[in-house]
Amino acid sequence: MTLHAPEQSLDDELAAERADLATSRQALRRMRDRAESLFATGDKVAGDAYTAEQLGRHLARRVAELADDPTTALFFGRLDFGPTDPEHAGRGYHVGRRHVTDDRGEPLVLDWRAPVSRSFYRASARDPQGIAVRRRFGFNAGALTSFEDEHLDRGEELGTASRILTAEIERPRVGPMRDIVATIQPEQDELVRADLADSICVQGAPGTGKTAVGLHRAAYLLYLHRERLRRAGVLIVGPNRAFLSYIAAVLPALGEVEVAQATVEDLVARVPVRAVDDPAVAALKHDPRMAGVLRRAADQLITAPTEPIMVSDGSFRWRIGLDPLHRVIEETRREGLPYDTGRERVRARVVGLLQRQAEARRAESPGDAWLRRMGRARPVIAFLDAAWPALTPEGLVHAVLGDPAVLAAAADGLLTADEQALLRGEATPAGPTGTGPVRSRSGAAGTKLGRTPKATRWTAADTVLIDEAAGLIERPAGFGHVVVDEAQDLSPMQCRAIARRSEHGSITLLGDLAQGTAPWAASDWRESLAHLGKPEAVVVPLSVGFRVPAAVVAFANRLLPALAVDVPPAVSLRRDGALDVRTVTDLTAATVAEVRAALGHDGSVGVIAADDAVEGLRAALADAGVPTATADDVAASARVTVVPATLVKGLEYDQVVVVEPAAIVAAEPRGLHRLYVALTRAVSRLSVLHTAPLPAPLADPADGPTA
Numbered sequence: 001m002t003l004h005a006p007e008q009s010l011d012d013e014l015a016a017e018r019a020d021l022a023t024s025r026q027a028l029r030r031m032r033d034r035a036e037s038l039f040a041t042g043d044k045v046a047g048d049a050y051t052a053e054q055l056g057r058h059l060a061r062r063v064a065e066l067a068d069d070p071t072t073a074l075f076f077g078r079l080d081f082g083p084t085d086p087e088h089a090g091r092g093y094h095v096g097r098r099h100v101t102d103d104r105g106e107p108l109v110l111d112w113r114a115p116v117s118r119s120f121y122r123a124s125a126r127d128p129q130g131i132a133v134r135r136r137f138g139f140n141a142g143a144l145t146s147f148e149d150e151h152l153d154r155g156e157e158l159g160t161a162s163r164i165l166t167a168e169i170e171r172p173r174v175g176p177m178r179d180i181v182a183t184i185q186p187e188q189d190e191l192v193r194a195d196l197a198d199s200i201c202v203q204g205a206p207g208t209g210k211t212a213v214g215l216h217r218a219a220y221l222l223y224l225h226r227e228r229l230r231r232a233g234v235l236i237v238g239p240n241r242a243f244l245s246y247i248a249a250v251l252p253a254l255g256e257v258e259v260a261q262a263t264v265e266d267l268v269a270r271v272p273v274r275a276v277d278d279p280a281v282a283a284l285k286h287d288p289r290m291a292g293v294l295r296r297a298a299d300q301l302i303t304a305p306t307e308p309i310m311v312s313d314g315s316f317r318w319r320i321g322l323d324p325l326h327r328v329i330e331e332t333r334r335e336g337l338p339y340d341t342g343r344e345r346v347r348a349r350v351v352g353l354l355q356r357q358a359e360a361r362r363a364e365s366p367g368d369a370w371l372r373r374m375g376r377a378r379p380v381i382a383f384l385d386a387a388w389p390a391l392t393p394e395g396l397v398h399a400v401l402g403d404p405a406v407l408a409a410a411a412d413g414l415l416t417a418d419e420q421a422l423l424r425g426e427a428t429p430a431g432p433t434g435t436g437p438v439r440s441r442s443g444a445a446g447t448k449l450g451r452t453p454k455a456t457r458w459t460a461a462d463t464v465l466i467d468e469a470a471g472l473i474e475r476p477a478g479f480g481h482v483v484v485d486e487a488q489d490l491s492p493m494q495c496r497a498i499a500r501r502s503e504h505g506s507i508t509l510l511g512d513l514a515q516g517t518a519p520w521a522a523s524d525w526r527e528s529l530a531h532l533g534k535p536e537a538v539v540v541p542l543s544v545g546f547r548v549p550a551a552v553v554a555f556a557n558r559l560l561p562a563l564a565v566d567v568p569p570a571v572s573l574r575r576d577g578a579l580d581v582r583t584v585t586d587l588t589a590a591t592v593a594e595v596r597a598a599l600g601h602d603g604s605v606g607v608i609a610a611d612d613a614v615e616g617l618r619a620a621l622a623d624a625g626v627p628t629a630t631a632d633d634v635a636a637s638a639r640v641t642v643v644p645a646t647l648v649k650g651l652e653y654d655q656v657v658v659v660e661p662a663a664i665v666a667a668e669p670r671g672l673h674r675l676y677v678a679l680t681r682a683v684s685r686l687s688v689l690h691t692a693p694l695p696a697p698l699a700d701p702a703d704g705p706t707a
C-alpha cells in the first residue's frame, strides 16, 4: 500500500485512501475471476472423478469466499508501523475482511485475523506494539467517508470515545445481525483469539457482544486451523430458528460459508416429536440422573451366558464352554466401550476362540470368508442376542419408560418411587402438602408409548433421552469447535448432548444467567461446564453493553435483584436512547399508535408481547394498514415485527414496544427473567405500555401503583 505523506491535506488523504480502496476492490475482483475460471476448467485438469469433485468443491468455496459485497467496507482500518518495529518498521497495512493481494501476490489488505492485524484491536498508548498510527475508517453504504487517527507513538488513544465506534454502535438497526470486525473491542478480541484448545465460557449482560464474540471466534479459528476445522467442522448452536436466521449472514460476510448452525432440538432430532410432556415429567427427563438410569438399563441388558456355543463346520463341531464365554463378556464389559462396539468386540472374540480351535485341528489358518461365516453362524448370533442383545436408542428409552421392571432395576437408588411413577406416566409427585400424588397440572399427555418404539409418540424431552441412549450405543462424530449461544437455558441432559459432539474439540459457551428462562436454567456456569465435559474452562465476564441505552439498562436492571442470580450488571456505552413507560387504557390502540410513531424514525421496530397476545396485535396492526413480519423472516420488507416474548431472546430491534409486562411475567414460571430479556432488546428506544400494574420489582415509587 501507499504511505501518505504527513503534509497531505485531509481531503487528499481521504482521496488517496479511496483510491486504495478502489484498487483493492479491483484486485479482489481479479482474484475472484481467477478462481472462477479455475472452477470452470477444474474438472478438465483433475485426474479422476473423485479428485474433480474435491477440486470442484474447493474452488466453488473459494469463489464464494471471494465474493465482494459493495455495501460493506473491504478494509476498515490501517496500521502504520513506527521506525523501531523489528519486522514491519516503516510499513503500513490496511486491515479488512479478507486478504487481498495484487497480481504479484503483494498484500493490499490484510485479513483481520492475520497475526499482524491483532495490533489493530489490541495496541494501546501504553502498549503500542510497534504501531505509530492506527487509523479507523468511517463508511456509508460501502463508500469511504471519513477516518480517525490515533498516534499511539505520541500516547494518543481514543478507546471507546472513537466517533467511528460510537457511530457504529448507535447506527439504527435494520435486518439481520452484522459482523463487528471493524470495531471489536480489546476485551472481546481476547476471547475471539483464544486458542483452539481452550474452551471458554462468557458470562455477559444483554448486548455485551456475546453472540458477536462467538461468531467472530468461529471465523478466527477457521482461519487459523482451516484444514483441521474443515474436516472436523464447526457448529453454532442457538436457541431457536428465528435467532439462527438472524445471525445466519454474519459468517458468510466474513468469508466463512461452511459453518453448521442448529438448535439443540435439531441436534437430537432422531425421532419426530409428536407429544408434549407435563412440565414436571419434562424436568425429570432433563435431569442428569437420567443419564445414569439409561446407562444402567443398557448395562443390565448384558447378561451372563447360560449355554455353551456349539457350531457345526463341515465335518467339524466346535464348542466354547461357559467359562471362556463368561470371560469374554466380562473382559469386554470392563473395557467400557460403546454398547455396539462392545457387541462387535464380543463377536470377534468368540470367532477368535473358534479360530484357535480350527487352527489346532486343521493345522492351517482359516481365511476371512470362514471368519465372517463364523461371525454370522446361528449359534453365535443366538449367544450374542442372549448375552449382549442388539439395541437401538429408541428401543432402550422405550424399555425404560414402558417396562416398569426395567425402570425399577435401572433407577433403583437413582430416582425416588414418586419419580419413577412420574416417568411411567402414572402420577405427578407429591402435591403442595407432600401428602400424595396429584394429577398432572397442565393435563399434558406425555409420551404415548406404543407397543414398539416406532409406534410411540415421543416428546421433546424423549428426544434428549434417545440421544443420550444413542451416545451409549455408538459415539457420535464430534465437531472441532462448538459455539453455544444462550447457553444458560441448556438442561444438564442437553449439555451432555453437546458434550458428546465436542468431546475431542473445544467449546465457546455464551450466556447470561439473568436471562435463563427454561425450567432447568443454569444458576452456576461451573455446573453447566461439568455437564459439557469442560470443567476446566474459564468463565470470563463481559460487562460493557453495546446495544441497550443506559436509561433502558437502568430500568431493566431493577429486575436483577428478583432474578436470584449472581451476575455483574451491564454498563452501557450508549448515552443516547429513550425510555418511555406508560399506563394506557386501550393496549391495542396504544400499541398501534406507538408503532406508527416509531415508524417516523429510522430502523426496525419490534413489538414484544406475551405469546397469546401476538395474533391480536398482528391483526390490529394489519387493520391499521401496518404490515408486520414474523421474527424468523429477517429478509422481510416490513419494518415492524411482532414477536412473542418466548422467541425474542438474542434478537434486537432499533425501537421496541413491550406490551403489558405483567402478562409476560404471568405466562410462565420464570416470567420475570423473560421480561428482563424483553426489556433489553432495544437499540435506541424502548416504550413499555401497560394497563395492569407493572410487576413489583420494576416499579419505582414515582411510577405509581404496581402488582
Ligand SMILES: Nc1ncnc2c1ncn2[C@@H]1O[C@H](COP(=O)(O)OP(=O)(O)OP(=O)(O)O)[C@@H](O)[C@H]1O
Residues within 6 Å of the ligand: 168, 169, 178, 179, 180, 183, 184, 185, 188, 204, 205, 206, 207, 208, 209, 210, 211, 212, 213, 512, 546, 547, 649, 650, 651, 652, 680
Ligand atoms: N465491538 C462492537 N462494536 C460494535 N458493535 C458491537 C460490538 N460488540 C457488540 N456490538 C453490537 O451490540 C449488539 C449486541 O451484541 P450481541 O447480540 O452480540 O450481544 P449479546 O451479549 O449476545 O446480547 P444478548 O445477551 O441480548 O443475546 C449487536 O448489535 C452487536 O453488533
